[in-house]
Amino acid sequence: MKATGIVVEYNPLHNGHVYHAHQAKETTEADIVIAVMSGNFLQRGEPAFVDKWTRAKMALESGVDIVFELPYRFATGNAPIFALGAISLLDAAGCSAYCFGSEDGDIEPFQNSLDLINLSKNEYESAVKSAVQDGVSYPMALNNAYHSIQSYAEKDRSLADLSKPNNILGFHYMQAALSIDSTMKPATIKRLGADYHEKDLIAKKFASATGIRKSFFSTNTLEEVADFIPPATKSMLSHWKAERGQFGNWDTFYPYLRYSILRDGPDRLRHIADISEGIENLIYRAAQKNNSFQTFMEEVKSKRYTWTRIQRMLTHILTGFTYDMRSEMDEPAYLRLLGMTNDGRTFLNERKKDLPIPLVSKVAAYSDPSLDMDIRASDIYALAIGIDSGCALTGLDYTISPILINHFEGRSFK
Amino acid sequence: MKATGIVVEYNPLHNGHVYHAHQAKETTEADIVIAVMSGNFLQRGEPAFVDKWTRAKMALESGVDIVFELPYRFATGNAPIFALGAISLLDAAGCSAYCFGSEDGDIEPFQNSLDLINLSKNEYESAVKSAVQDGVSYPMALNNAYHSIQSYAEKDRSLADLSKPNNILGFHYMQAALSIDSTMKPATIKRLGADYHEKDLIAKKFASATGIRKSFFSTNTLEEVADFIPPATKSMLSHWKAERGQFGNWDTFYPYLRYSILRDGPDRLRHIADISEGIENLIYRAAQKNNSFQTFMEEVKSKRYTWTRIQRMLTHILTGFTYDMRSEMDEPAYLRLLGMTNDGRTFLNERKKDLPIPLVSKVAAYSDPSLDMDIRASDIYALAIGIDSGCALTGLDYTISPILINHFEGRSFK
Numbered sequence: 001m002k003a004t005g006i007v008v009e010y011n012p013l014h015n016g017h018v019y020h021a022h023q024a025k026e027t028t029e030a031d032i033v034i035a036v037m038s039g040n041f042l043q044r045g046e047p048a049f050v051d052k053w054t055r056a057k058m059a060l061e062s063g064v065d066i067v068f069e070l071p072y073r074f075a076t077g078n079a080p081i082f083a084l085g086a087i088s089l090l091d092a093a094g095c096s097a098y099c100f101g102s103e104d105g106d107i108e109p110f111q112n113s114l115d116l117i118n119l120s121k122n123e124y125e126s127a128v129k130s131a132v133q134d135g136v137s138y139p140m141a142l143n144n145a146y147h148s149i150q151s152y153a154e155k156d157r158s159l160a161d162l163s164k165p166n167n168i169l170g171f172h173y174m175q176a177a178l179s180i181d182s183t184m185k186p187a188t189i190k191r192l193g194a195d196y197h198e199k200d201l202i203a204k205k206f207a208s209a210t211g212i213r214k215s216f217f218s219t220n221t222l223e224e225v226a227d228f229i230p231p232a233t234k235s236m237l238s239h240w241k242a243e244r245g246q247f248g249n250w251d252t253f254y255p256y257l258r259y260s261i262l263r264d265g266p267d268r269l270r271h272i273a274d275i276s277e278g279i280e281n282l283i284y285r286a287a288q289k290n291n292s293f294q295t296f297m298e299e300v301k302s303k304r305y306t307w308t309r310i311q312r313m314l315t316h317i318l319t320g321f322t323y324d325m326r327s328e329m330d331e332p333a334y335l336r337l338l339g340m341t342n343d344g345r346t347f348l349n350e351r352k353k354d355l356p357i358p359l360v361s362k363v364a365a366y367s368d369p370s371l372d373m374d375i376r377a378s379d380i381y382a383l384a385i386g387i388d389s390g391c392a393l394t395g396l397d398y399t400i401s402p403i404l405i406n407h408f409e410g411r412s413f414k
Numbered sequence: 415m416k417a418t419g420i421v422v423e424y425n426p427l428h429n430g431h432v433y434h435a436h437q438a439k440e441t442t443e444a445d446i447v448i449a450v451m452s453g454n455f456l457q458r459g460e461p462a463f464v465d466k467w468t469r470a471k472m473a474l475e476s477g478v479d480i481v482f483e484l485p486y487r488f489a490t491g492n493a494p495i496f497a498l499g500a501i502s503l504l505d506a507a508g509c510s511a512y513c514f515g516s517e518d519g520d521i522e523p524f525q526n527s528l529d530l531i532n533l534s535k536n537e538y539e540s541a542v543k544s545a546v547q548d549g550v551s552y553p554m555a556l557n558n559a560y561h562s563i564q565s566y567a568e569k570d571r572s573l574a575d576l577s578k579p580n581n582i583l584g585f586h587y588m589q590a591a592l593s594i595d596s597t598m599k600p601a602t603i604k605r606l607g608a609d610y611h612e613k614d615l616i617a618k619k620f621a622s623a624t625g626i627r628k629s630f631f632s633t634n635t636l637e638e639v640a641d642f643i644p645p646a647t648k649s650m651l652s653h654w655k656a657e658r659g660q661f662g663n664w665d666t667f668y669p670y671l672r673y674s675i676l677r678d679g680p681d682r683l684r685h686i687a688d689i690s691e692g693i694e695n696l697i698y699r700a701a702q703k704n705n706s707f708q709t710f711m712e713e714v715k716s717k718r719y720t721w722t723r724i725q726r727m728l729t730h731i732l733t734g735f736t737y738d739m740r741s742e743m744d745e746p747a748y749l750r751l752l753g754m755t756n757d758g759r760t761f762l763n764e765r766k767k768d769l770p771i772p773l774v775s776k777v778a779a780y781s782d783p784s785l786d787m788d789i790r791a792s793d794i795y796a797l798a799i800g801i802d803s804g805c806a807l808t809g810l811d812y813t814i815s816p817i818l819i820n821h822f823e824g825r826s827f828k
Contacts, residue, residue: 258806
């Protein structure tokens, strides 16, 4: 059996994601699709719309055969760290290829860009470093350095446009694969529908996850987004809403974030991962004053840091993730199984003896600082989401077994 | 002008407290009464029913002329620490006497007990220490040691009954006064009405604060308790309820406490003041499982620790108060003025040049780790209380000036 890997967040899963999963399988002529998926906190430094088990179920109903959790340390890291974690796990899981969505939709320009940058590696890295030291944001510095190197290069090779967010992420996946000497073959498919940053729904059946969340939070109903998500996703979101009363975003979590900031004070905030250069004082003063996440962020935001970078700091404050804790988590050390289809199970049964790192189906049977952090992140997520309904579903990592969904002749039976 | 000091919590203020304040003044033939009052967290390890400014106003309407805040470090300490902080501040404020409520109601037995124990000091201390090491609770060990020494003593001197909670506290005030060589004269008056531990309202106009809180939390109205509190107190409580929607107790604060426990984990909980001997592991497991404070406490409670001692640990977890922070706060270093009457102001104007420690009317003008902690405790209290009404009134220490209430001919004008 041949597996192709994808890296996902599904926040929430929509029609574009279904297309991506199916195209990934088809393009690479694979038998199954393995997804490495962020847990309850995401790469842009945000709490997930719904929890990881619900999102894993959505995946298994929509073309994915196995879902592994990307550990907190990588899921909330910057793009190179996120990519390194995800690609390492797909490689360890035995994928022969990986496939990412991109604005370009053609793998050759990515390969050319990678070659070019590796040829000029030192020059490139020092350009990025000095730009960041001058106060330029990291994505901007990356893009500038890339362009300055590009001008030295031959003009007859097409290069990826690294000013586009999905292209950048794809490029990091390829750099990560190279850095671990992976034999997985890269592939890419063109993203359909809304641009990554577009926040409004558009008049066709593809919309971005951001647009879907925005629509939900402004209308408080799933009606407007129903055409853009598969029926199984809609049903799971409705069920979640009925049970928990609310979806995750920073507004939901702000009281807890704010409380942590006031409780820790600048002296302890300084130990939280990514906090540096005195921003802890700014964060503390802003938390003392602001009753809403929006006004809090407006006070903390500056030219020096991107919104995403600040949100990652805030995620680490919320979960109490320190520099010390992070220093114990160098590389992904386990494959945490969230769920699988019958095909996924067949694949795992075939391969599980040869996996280079442990397969974790029961968290109680495995001990690792990174896994402890994943469990803590789940509990904190469950506590804040469950508070209004009076029922915080903590400890789910111990009580929920990996999901198994059987697909026969295109239909699913749970 | 002659001042008498009292030590109070007013959680909330009731008729028995009014009686105490007036009797204290009369018995000691004083011109004014100075109260040292706990802030937003109390000696039994609980969040206050209403905040310190509201309780200070109640005091100034009910016979108290000056209210100083007992700093968090002392307000949430065990009985000897609480007493040391309170008595030191009354002494520093220039009181010539202090007066406490007790079950005995006569100062002579306390003086006899103090003399007796000082005569047998070493024997007494080692008996308490060894009992505590054997797993006996502190109040019980104190009482046992006292009785064992008492049996050696002359039979013709009457001694205070140190098995009664208010007698014990009074005894600690006298020990504290002795330890700082205070010249203040001790006095005591008999407590009226409900026993300290009685939780139900009784059919006369005196009820304990515990009974009043219990009645409120079970009926969600102030009607039943109206006869037991002065009209000014009732009006302030009604106003608080209208504005904040809820009163403070552990049920209100449990979501935040629980979140801190999950966020810190046993490794960081170990640094919190009073946490020792592995109880952090028990606390962490109980927080993972329990959705209510009551079931959480039932799981944490053991014979080794009194309920109050555990609640003090939980208060320190809630506010993030560590051993390190506490080690910087040896003795009360400032007199934080919460409010005064016109008579209180006259007294302070007369004395303020001779005060042995700074008088703090504006927190922004004074810097001290203990004062920082008081401000942090206020903010955390305000955040948790304000969350349901969507308005957390943080930063009040900076914006509220000391309250001034003018009393003329028995009436008050604000």
